[in-house]
Amino acid sequence: MTIRLSLLALLVCLLAPIAPSDATAADRLALVIGNAKYPDADAPLKEPVNDARSVAEELKRDGFTVDIGENLTADGMHKALERLYGRIKPGNVALIFFSGFGIQSNRQSFMIPVDAQIWTEADVRRDGISLETVLGEFNNRGAGVKIALIDASRRNPYERRFRSFSAGLAPVIAPNGSLVMYSAALSSVMSDNGGDHSLFVQELLKEIRVPDLMAEETLNRTRVGVTRASRSEQVPWISSSLAEDFSFIPGAKAVAALPQQPAAEPPPAQPSAPSKAEAPKSEPPKTEPPKTEPPKAELPKAEPPKAELPKVDTLPIPPPPAVRPNNEPPTPAPPALADDPTIKMLNQKIAENPDDSGALYRRGQVYASKGAYDFAIKDFGDTIRLNPKDVEAYNNRCWVRAVVGELQSALRDCNEALRLRPNFVDALDSRGLVNLKSGMTKNAIADFDAALKINPRLTSSLYGRGLARQRSGAVSDGEVDINNAKAMDPNIVKEFADYGVR
Structure with missing residues (x-):
């Protein structure tokens, strides 16, 4: 009898299901x-x-x-x-x-x-x-x-x-x-x-x-x-890539997927470009959502960069109104900037070594990110004075000058950055902004095209090209670029508005 009970207990243990990974x-x-x-x-x-x-x-x-x-x-x-x-x-x-x-x-x-x-x-x-x-x-x-x-x-x-x-x-x-x-x-x-x-x-x-x-x-x-x-x-x-059942709630058993109420179906896609007032909406989720990312708006395909980039060394840009006298130093930094911990740290490094080009460049970046553009331009200028081949400083000063409207000076900076580093995608993007703000739409499209061939997901170039295409008369193509850019980054419209571009 004892042997039979032992065998029965062993059989029960063998037949019992193995505890899943979420058992305890x-x-x-x-x-x-x-x-x-x-x-x-x-x-x-x-x-x-x-x-x-x-x-x-x-x-x-x-x-x-x-x-x-x-x-x-x-x-x-x-x-x-x-x-x-x-x-x-x-x-x-x-x-x-x-x-x-x-x-x-x-x-x-x-x-x-x-x-x-x-x-x-x-x-x-x-x-x-x-x-x-x-x-x-x-x-x-x-x-x-x-x-x-x-x-x-x-x-x-x-x-x-x-x-x-x-x-x-x-x-x-x-x-x-x-x-x-x-x-x-x-x-x-x-x-x-x-x-x-x-x-x-x-x-x-x-x-x-x-x-x-x-x-x-x-x-x-x-x-x-x-x-x-x-x-x-x-x-x-x-x-x-799960190979076993797992539930967040312990002891849950696998059951058929619960039906989902489908979202309201949008009207059938039209062959023409979507309306300017409305960004494209992706297809609503189906009854059984897929395990991979749903399809997104089609983006430009990557291609190798062209051998020759657009040459715009002598663009006929009309001189913009002066933002500030060239030799006038920027006003003192607002207290909020002076109290910024990163700026404090960089100020100390620069006080200890006024020729610390790395600290000057970094402080310029922080100033630019906080909208203190005069201070950023000065720091990037000091960086270039210490290192005339600092391509990043040229590009960042180009971008900041484009934002504040110093377009002729911005163009010179971007051209120098591209001379020092051909196919530099950031400088192409910055020069595209310069051309866009200057009304040189064909040159802007050429720069944004070149940038997107290197990095097809560069949202600022995609949105900038869309605006330039619209201004040149290619309204439908421009809408596609703009809506794709907005789908990638909903903040891109505000970003360009902050640059003075709408």
Whole structure:
């Protein structure tokens, strides 16, 4: 009898289903980070800290062991990640949620700590935290399910310091068993809505609480909710290579996908260009949302740059009205600038070494980003005086002079930048702005064309070319460029308005 009972117990154990990866709380590990206080930004972000706290509480309810960090420096982020890596055991679930600024560089996405010192693209790779590296480490430690939820598709304060990188985030090359979601489409940026939570987190928290959904369906429903609520202006991106069922709610069983009520169908697409008053809307989500990014407006295809760039060394630009006398020094910096921590640090470096061209250039960039254009022009001029071959300083001074209307001087700076570095995409983009503001639409189109052949997703060149095409009479082609640019970056219209271009 004893033998029979033992055999029966053994049989029951053998036939019992193997516990899934989400069976116990100890198997679920999460790191949640909300970075809001970036010294280089004009003001703290309103959403990331609240988003991180709410996501952390929800994950705790779902059985995760959660480590939460707010306004973490690079050292703080690395230490938090090391703690997470050290807890992972084979078969665990490892999740990272990040809200803050993100930048793509060299086709990778980087989460940015609050103390990052970013002046060149190389600084992104030095100070940023690579998402691919984090997921790779999850995999190396044996995590069975690897999840990344990234709400970082924001216009960041470092953008005008180096202009050759693409906006938004890049597709991630993740190991098998990964589920990755960005709050917006690849290479696009969104503005914060000014509320307590981002639209992405609002929808995510709503869907995570729906019982009997697998994680992929939870995120697909989140994407549907964000797309509808934003009227297709924000469409999250998802990538999945999960090889097993996983649910945010422990014990959930896989069921057929719940039917989604389709959004109202838009009228059939017309062959003519969309109306100027309305940006194109992407196709509404279908009943069963796909696992990959929905189709976007068609963008220009990359081609190798032309051998010869447009020559505009002697453009007949009419002299603009003087912005300020050439020899008049700028007025004293406003107190808000003098108290800026980055400017304070650079002021100290320059006081210690007035010939520190790097500090002068960086201070010029900060002044330009804050609209103190006179100060920026002076610092870029001092940089060029110390290093007459500083192509970046020529390009940045060209751009600033274009913004304030010193178009003849701006053109000379851009031409010199392109002489020093042919095919320099940033200088082509800047010179396109000069030509656009000067009324030289054909030359503007030529410059923007050349820039877009090098970087087809350079939003400023795409929008600038659209305006130039409209002004030259190619209204339909111009509308296509403008609407594509607005789909990539909803803030592009305001950016050009700030340049004095409408």
